[in-house]
Amino acid sequence: MDKPVIRVAVVGAGFVGSALIEMLSDPSRHVALVDAATAPIELVGVAVRDLSKHRAGIANELLTSDAQSLCEREDLDILVEVAGGIEPARSLIETALGRGVSVVTANKSLMAACGTDLARLAHENGADLFYEAAVGGGIPILRALRTSLAGERIDRVMGIVNGTTNFILSKMTSEASDYEEVLAEAQALGYAEADPSADVEAHDAAAKVQILSSLAFGTGLYGEEISREGITGIRLVDVEFARRAGYVIKLLGVAERVGEFGISRRVHPAMIDVDHPLASVHGAMNAVFVEGTKAGPLMWLGQGAGGAPTATAVLGDVLDAARNKVSGRHDVPFMVDTTLHSVSAGDLSSVFYISIDVLDRPGVLAAVAGVFGNHGVSIQSMEQSGFADEARLSFLTHHARSSDVDATMQELSGLESVDSIGACIRVIEGGTQ
Amino acid sequence: MDKPVIRVAVVGAGFVGSALIEMLSDPSRHVALVDAATAPIELVGVAVRDLSKHRAGIANELLTSDAQSLCEREDLDILVEVAGGIEPARSLIETALGRGVSVVTANKSLMAACGTDLARLAHENGADLFYEAAVGGGIPILRALRTSLAGERIDRVMGIVNGTTNFILSKMTSEASDYEEVLAEAQALGYAEADPSADVEAHDAAAKVQILSSLAFGTGLYGEEISREGITGIRLVDVEFARRAGYVIKLLGVAERVGEFGISRRVHPAMIDVDHPLASVHGAMNAVFVEGTKAGPLMWLGQGAGGAPTATAVLGDVLDAARNKVSGRHDVPFMVDTTLHSVSAGDLSSVFYISIDVLDRPGVLAAVAGVFGNHGVSIQSMEQSGFADEARLSFLTHHARSSDVDATMQELSGLESVDSIGACIRVIEGGTQ
Numbered sequence: 077m078d079k080p081v082i083r084v085a086v087v088g089a090g091f092v093g094s095a096l097i098e099m100l101s102d103p104s105r106h107v108a109l110v111d112a113a114t115a116p117i118e119l120v121g122v123a124v125r126d127l128s129k130h131r132a133g134i135a136n137e138l139l140t141s142d143a144q145s146l147c148e149r150e151d152l153d154i155l156v157e158v159a160g161g162i163e164p165a166r167s168l169i170e171t172a173l174g175r176g177v178s179v180v181t182a183n184k185s186l187m188a189a190c191g192t193d194l195a196r197l198a199h200e201n202g203a204d205l206f207y208e209a210a211v212g213g214g215i216p217i218l219r220a221l222r223t224s225l226a227g228e229r230i231d232r233v234m235g236i237v238n239g240t241t242n243f244i245l246s247k248m249t250s251e252a253s254d255y256e257e258v259l260a261e262a263q264a265l266g267y268a269e270a271d272p273s274a275d276v277e278a279h280d281a282a283a284k285v286q287i288l289s290s291l292a293f294g295t296g297l298y299g300e301e302i303s304r305e306g307i308t309g310i311r312l313v314d315v316e317f318a319r320r321a322g323y324v325i326k327l328l329g330v331a332e333r334v335g336e337f338g339i340s341r342r343v344h345p346a347m348i349d350v351d352h353p354l355a356s357v358h359g360a361m362n363a364v365f366v367e368g369t370k371a372g373p374l375m376w377l378g379q380g381a382g383g384a385p386t387a388t389a390v391l392g393d394v395l396d397a398a399r400n401k402v403s404g405r406h407d408v409p410f411m412v413d414t415t416l417h418s419v420s421a422g423d424l425s426s427v428f429y430i431s432i433d434v435l436d437r438p439g440v441l442a443a444v445a446g447v448f449g450n451h452g453v454s455i456q457s458m459e460q461s462g463f464a465d466e467a468r469l470s471f472l473t474h475h476a477r478s479s480d481v482d483a484t485m486q487e488l489s490g491l492e493s494v495d496s497i498g499a500c501i502r503v504i505e506g507g508t509q
Numbered sequence: 510m511d512k513p514v515i516r517v518a519v520v521g522a523g524f525v526g527s528a529l530i531e532m533l534s535d536p537s538r539h540v541a542l543v544d545a546a547t548a549p550i551e552l553v554g555v556a557v558r559d560l561s562k563h564r565a566g567i568a569n570e571l572l573t574s575d576a577q578s579l580c581e582r583e584d585l586d587i588l589v590e591v592a593g594g595i596e597p598a599r600s601l602i603e604t605a606l607g608r609g610v611s612v613v614t615a616n617k618s619l620m621a622a623c624g625t626d627l628a629r630l631a632h633e634n635g636a637d638l639f640y641e642a643a644v645g646g647g648i649p650i651l652r653a654l655r656t657s658l659a660g661e662r663i664d665r666v667m668g669i670v671n672g673t674t675n676f677i678l679s680k681m682t683s684e685a686s687d688y689e690e691v692l693a694e695a696q697a698l699g700y701a702e703a704d705p706s707a708d709v710e711a712h713d714a715a716a717k718v719q720i721l722s723s724l725a726f727g728t729g730l731y732g733e734e735i736s737r738e739g740i741t742g743i744r745l746v747d748v749e750f751a752r753r754a755g756y757v758i759k760l761l762g763v764a765e766r767v768g769e770f771g772i773s774r775r776v777h778p779a780m781i782d783v784d785h786p787l788a789s790v791h792g793a794m795n796a797v798f799v800e801g802t803k804a805g806p807l808m809w810l811g812q813g814a815g816g817a818p819t820a821t822a823v824l825g826d827v828l829d830a831a832r833n834k835v836s837g838r839h840d841v842p843f844m845v846d847t848t849l850h851s852v853s854a855g856d857l858s859s860v861f862y863i864s865i866d867v868l869d870r871p872g873v874l875a876a877v878a879g880v881f882g883n884h885g886v887s888i889q890s891m892e893q894s895g896f897a898d899e900a901r902l903s904f905l906t907h908h909a910r911s912s913d914v915d916a917t918m919q920e921l922s923g924l925e926s927v928d929s930i931g932a933c934i935r936v937i938e939g940g941t942q
Contacts, residue, residue: 099660099803111844112659208657214804216657223656224641224649224825226545227532353810356789370532370817371647377786377808388804392657405836411544 080115082398085146087123087168088159089131091383092182096390098133113398121146147171153401154394157181162189173197178397180390182209188283191297195409204406206393211284212237212362214385215378216392221291229369230292232332237284239360239380240268240275241307241327246358248315249324255310267360277306278343281329289331289341294413303342303421310345314431314499317470323347324355338419347429347503422479427505429472431498432488436467440493451484466495513548515831518579520556520601521592522564524816525615529823531566546831554579580604586834587827590614595622606630611830613823615642621716624730628842637839639826644717645670645795647818648811649825654724662802663725665765670717672793672813673701673708674740674760679791681748682757688743700793710739711776714762722764722774727846736775736854743778747864747932750903756780757788771852780862780936855912862905864931865921869900873926877902884917899928
């Protein structure tokens with residue numbers, strides 16, 4: 077038998093693609109790569125949008141603007157898609173998988189939109205579909221869920237999976253700065269986009285939660301919307317209240333079991349205990365915290381973005397897919413457990429922090445407290461601070477249903493003496509150590 | 510073709526073995542296990558030392574005291590060794606591997622002693638040898654190094670890999686208690702053995718460092734001794750000095766590149782910056798911090814011991830070995846890089862914290878400072894605190910060679926005015942976020 081060679085094509089030569097190509101071409105890594113892939117890896121082509129742009133480290137003859145033909149090459153073993161977006165990524169991946177070519181992608185939106193269909197297509201054609209880089213950048217969490225923890229019953233996954241929002245919240249905390257000020261700084265540093273909505277409105281984190289949930293629990297990836305609250309409503313006063321109370325505010329992506337067959341998937345800001353391992357995840361770092369029935373708490377921490385870290389995750393996938401190609405097998409796709417149903421965020425209970433600004437006059441507190449009572453939301457503690465003719469009321473509730481808290485907020489906003497409704501943030505109690 | 514069944518035998522039914530058997534027999538996990546293993550797993554026998562002891566959850570007809578015959582079963586696919594110790598574990602594992610039976614073990618001492626030979630035997634016979642549970646209990650770090658990070662160039666691995674010593678150091682820090690007091694408490698709670706030397710003298714951590722190093726760098730596992738300092742010399746005054754200076758003291762296992770071909774492997778207490786992710790790993794938790802050239806910093810955190818967490822790591826290995834058996838392949842064993850050489854701890858530089866008790870009389874400080882100067886160890890800062898007719902001198906050095914610091918300590922201990930030499934602890938500077 078001829079010694080096999082694994083032929084790899086890359087679509088996209090941005091930060092991730094070029095870092096990957098640099099690693100694949102690095103002579104000092106050659107022995108380790110052959111050893112890990114069980115065969116030499118040959119880069120056979122790189123599809124880019126703009127052929128006229130100079131690409132350091134990529135041989136000219138490898139470049140093409142015809143991604144479709146690259147995916148249709150007869151001898152192709154693995155397609156790496158690091159261009160992003162839904163189309164043409166989806167069509168290219170379908171072309172490759174349909175021909176038994178294994179696919180490695182970093183495309184979280186695509187996986188969240190139609191990952192189940194793509195995984196089925198891969199399986200039917202004896203190919204792998206790996207996407208480690210889609211969640212947590214360089215953090216190898218997905219393979220761990222898929223392999224090491226495959227036999228474990230997972231109860232909850234909580235992640236800080238968006239570096240931009242964690243950078244903003246960390247700065248607001250460490251520098252006592254306002255949201256708008258820190259957002260502008262993040263934009264100037266390139267940590268946040270000019271239109272920051274994908275990050276701050278939690279669309280990015282929501283896609284990652286769906287992917288984590290599909291591997292942890294067997295929920296499908298069909299592009300459905302999950303409950304999503306961003307960080308645009310978080311004010312410095314909330315950050316400071318959290319600190320006084322022994323918490324920090326993080327944007328958490330959560331997927332957890334509710335009863336035997338329910339799964340809640342959601343993204344929202346949360347106050348977490350300063351002793352919780354997630355509380356010390358600062359700046360643009362990402363982390364995923366997993367609670368297993370037998371394994372107990374586990375956490376993965378690392379750089380959630382950036383070309384080089386993300387490329388290491390892609391490379392790990394390429395090596396795994398290469399090993400499989402050499403031994404003529406492919407990995408089990410994730411199971412979709414059809415007995416599961418989605419639990420709405422409104423049906424879940426939590427302790428809530430609620431902050432409202434009211435006019436400072438007699439009877440206001442009684443009126444406000446009455447509204448909480450109307451909806452069965454019981455108050456654990458209250459802090460009042462006055463300024464001019466207004467007062468700020470900050471409440472911690474006892475455990476309350478989210479929908480009851482929403483109704484409370486709704487009724488409060490209609491009270492004449494309520495000037496404005498501030499944040500309403502879930503409180504996650506307890507560290508784990 | 511008959512649908513394959515994977516036959517598994519377990520040697521050892523202590524905390525780990527019985528937790529594993531419980532998971533393998535749990536009806537609610539059955540579908541997920543078959544899905545992950547790509548075949549049903551059948552438990553064919555459990556070898557125990559004492560047959561007369563009642564074992565809840567293990568069918569009587571599975572029990573045997575004849576481990577050797579169990580390993581020689583014609584139909585055996587996977588042997589799980591969770592009995593520990595060098596013999597008979599080694600002979601049983603060799604028997605199994607020699608017959609092409611894959612082996613999953615939690616045995617860190619055995620792997621450190623002869624892991625390279627066992628891995629070669631496995632490879633020659635087309636079998637897997639997995640040992641995820643040997644480091645960090647339930648933390649899936651070894652498979653990540655072996656697969657996801659196989660193409661990455663790792664610069665350093667630092668781990669808190671012994672729960673007993675981390676429990677002791679955490680308690681000394683949080684409760685301002687002395688070493689002996691906390692050790693007694695740990696012994697009463699069952700966190701420390703009656704003879705605690707394997708933990709507090711860092712033998713356990715040293716074996717884990719060797720295993721991490723073999724996967725991160727390709728150093729071999731041949732039972733050689735590595736540099737090892739335990740925690741028995743750490744006093745409350747050292748813990749308190751660390752806190753004032755913005756550090757915490759942890760027992761760190763370290764494997765790192767030194768130059769192109771050097772690898773340093775060692776275990777020692779270290780003062781680490783409170784902002785370093787390892788600093789917030791408290792109690793009996795374990796964590797492994799990995800620095801990759803491209804991936805940047807990564808950390809894994811979890812329960813480093815306990816029957817159930819450790820059993821989840823064993824189960825992950827069993828499922829991986831089962832998938833491989835079904836598809837008729839085995840994993841690449843770890844590569845041994847023969848170009849590497851071991852760098853002695855004495856040749857490395859670090860900032861050091863040094864504490865000595867001296868007689869409080871004129872000229873002492875000059876004499877002590879002179880000794881530092883004799884060995885080229887330059888002082889960064891000094892703190893003097895008096896008590897009765899003695900004084901305690903606490904130094905932070907500038908970067909100094911470890912062997913020069915050792916020589917300094919040696920000469921200081923001979924000075925008439927020096928009453929006793931306290932701790933000498935490396936300082937690791939900088940967080941990573």
